[in-house]
Amino acid sequence: xxKIKIGGLAGLSYLSGYFDRDGQxxxxxxxxxxxxxxxxxxxxxxxxxxxxxxxxSNCGPLGWVSDINGYRYQPTHPxxxxxxxxxxxxxxxxxxxxxxxxxxxxxxxxxxxxxxxRMGLHQDRDEQMFEAPVVSVSLGDSATFRVGGLxxxxxxxxxxxxxxxxxxxxxxxxxxxxxxxxxxxDTSTLLKNGGRINLTLRRVTPAD
Ligand code: SIN
Ligand code: FE2
Numbered sequence: 001x002x003k004i005k006i007g008g009l010a011g012l013s014y015l016s017g018y019f020d021r022d023g024q025x026x027x028x029x030x031x032x033x034x035x036x037x038x039x040x041x042x043x044x045x046x047x048x049x050x051x052x053x054x055x056x057s058n059c060g061p062l063g064w065v066s067d068i069n070g071y072r073y074q075p076t077h078p079x080x081x082x083x084x085x086x087x088x089x090x091x092x093x094x095x096x097x098x099x100x101x102x103x104x105x106x107x108x109x110x111x112x113x114x115x116x117x118r119m120g121l122h123q124d125r126d127e128q129m130f131e132a133p134v135v136s137v138s139l140g141d142s143a144t145f146r147v148g149g150l151x152x153x154x155x156x157x158x159x160x161x162x163x164x165x166x167x168x169x170x171x172x173x174x175x176x177x178x179x180x181x182x183x184x185x186d187t188s189t190l191l192k193n194g195g196r197i198n199l200t201l202r203r204v205t206p207a208d
Contacts, residue, residue: 013170117180128204
């Protein structure tokens with residue numbers, strides 16, 4: 001595992017190859033189990049109702065959802081009404097390693113990208129506190145990740161995220177604009193039918 005610092009914002013780090021192939025396969029199996037209990041759903045943009053190009057699910061006490069009424073965290077799946085499954089220990093261990101001082105994560109968003117899906121430049125700011133970092137794991141096909149500054153118009157740079165890579169947006173970079181420009185088809189054999197999974201761990205409420 002190599003920790004690389006990117007750009008000018010302190011607190012943005014890139015842990016290349018954090019999970020090796022065995023680790024990725026084990027994590028994928030856990031995500032499959034989660035998604036069999038909490039199926040992927042199709043989020044839509046608030047107000048316009050335009051569908052996202054990614055499908056989503058969550059695990060943890062809270063899950064992030066977006067529908068016609070807005071973005072929010074909620075304790076249950078929007079379609080099944082059931083509580084989200086637990087966050088796997090592997091991901092809690094990752095959090096402890098990269099965010100030792102932060103209270104434990106409450107939400108793990110699971111994004112599934114088919115080839116052609118993307119995620120526009122945005123900030124993660126639906127949480128009630130920003131002291132804890134956002135920790136994200138990539139599985140499957142590589143993606144072009146774009147990251148900028150604290151203002152939408154700030155200059156951005158992009159780099160490739162490969163299966164097993166981890167990105168931490170903490171400190172000054174906690175509210176950095178970021179997004180996914182594109183998924184690079186056939187760049188990984190992890191997912192049988194291709195595509196990419198991104199797991200994003202976040203603390204939502206202040207520590208008790
Ligand atoms: C996100 O910002 O929600 C996802 C980032 C990613 O897919 O790597
Ligand atoms: Fe994000």
